[in-house]
Amino acid sequence: MAVHVEVQRQGPVLLARVEGDLDMASAAQLRDPLEAAWTAGPELRHIVLNVKGLSFLDSTGIAVILGRYRAALARGGRLVVVDANARVRRMLEISGALRLVELAGSEAEALTRLAPRRQGRSRRRRRRPSSP
Amino acid sequence: MAVHVEVQRQGPVLLARVEGDLDMASAAQLRDPLEAAWTAGPELRHIVLNVKGLSFLDSTGIAVILGRYRAALARGGRLVVVDANARVRRMLEISGALRLVELAGSEAEALTRLAPRRQGRSRRRRRRPSSP
């Protein structure tokens, strides 16, 4: 009947693992901790959402995910959904969310995919002073 | 929603293992195969009912068990309920069935308990011709 969320900050990535039934009644249980962590962490740009433990997802749940996608977009970041089963994937598809959020098979894959840009940039930034 | 029953004849003992939810809707699924085996086996005197797999038992289920108890009694036999959990035991108690049927912790225990009388008698019967 409820949702359990675990939130971690990893550099510019907000990693969240969500479990349970995500519907209109429980949406705030996912939205609120994600919003709180996002506001508390101005360094955060990307969101990785592990949905492996999600046993139910309705259009309200999709709306929460898209709300977080927009938050990431506003900071020039991306949202990656990890470990989506066939049902979750179909909901993302039907809702059109799949055109906006990305899918990854594991947290490691998602983090690696988000890392190069960050490393690339920080490397560039670090090199800049020494190069000219 | 239903009951599954497995029936075996072991000498004078009808051994039955019942699984599932035993209620008014499924009572016949236990009663019918027990009655059929009983009628088909005139050598049967005792009933051992393994209720380990019973996930629900109401007063209709108790009525079926007591019906089988009376059948055993009519042939001078007993009915032993095996592996009753706390819920089943309480139903047997509340219904008064516990004053009529016996409890055993395992099928082996039930069969041993019913065996001595049989062995005793058959031994006596076999010896009689040679003794006088």
Added chain:
Amino acid sequence: MNGHPCPAPRRIGPEWGQSAHSFVLCIPADPANLAFARAVVAAFAARLDFTLDEIEDVKLAVSEMVANAVIHAYPGGGGPVWVAGRVHDGALEVVVEDRGRGIADVARAREAGYSTLGGEHLGIGFSVAEAYMDALEVDSVPGEGTCVRMRKRPASGAASSARPS
């Protein structure tokens, strides 16, 4: 069953709508719906702090009372049975109601061992339901119907997610 299969029940009054934590279920009096009635009441009871064993108690009591409606209420065969539930004062209240033939002598009907039917009927439906719940009241009018009201409070005392108003 004539007319509307599920008209409004008679004894499940307006107080049942006062809290978000309530339901009224109407099913045909048929053995096929016993397991369903149990599942519904178990799903509802989940919002209180019951142990799994206590939820089994509730399922059993409701099942016995719905079975009574199926067996006894409609001798002509078929009719509606209502199962209603609500969270009240931190306890679960469940009502099983029918519009069947009613019970002439309720005190006698509630006695363990009393049954108006022969065969395998043990006459212990009421006593079993009573044993597994905290309270059970029977309100029956011959020719009009029977309403059994039961209550059970989680032994843990506290209602969990349910915040009854």
Added chain:
Amino acid sequence: MNGHPCPAPRRIGPEWGQSAHSFVLCIPADPANLAFARAVVAAFAARLDFTLDEIEDVKLAVSEMVANAVIHAYPGGGGPVWVAGRVHDGALEVVVEDRGRGIADVARAREAGYSTLGGEHLGIGFSVAEAYMDALEVDSVPGEGTCVRMRKRPASGAASSARPS
């Protein structure tokens, strides 16, 4: 909610009492009852030969339609929602009905992306429900209420224990 919390629904007609395999559930329009509505419909659907995945489809569609009644039907807050189910022609028929404000333009409301509410509302409730069921019909009268009728047949084709008359 005034008067009886669960009067007889309007569009769930007498044909729903014709088979033993039917139910009518009335719950207050409250988010707290969404998971309950899903559990009830899943328990009922168990009598048909649905796969677990198909039962999840039904739960989702019913949940979306009950959520709509919770969000849209009663702007003043609170009111009854009926969820009814029956086995018909070997298929599951489910109806979600409210006595809320109704929908003026049903065709528009059913379009994916159309919502009369802003914020996070995506306007995809109807399209999701439609995608997971075989058929969905909306019958709504402004000021009177909304009734959504859905159908789904087990892909396996055969009804198992249910023998609808």
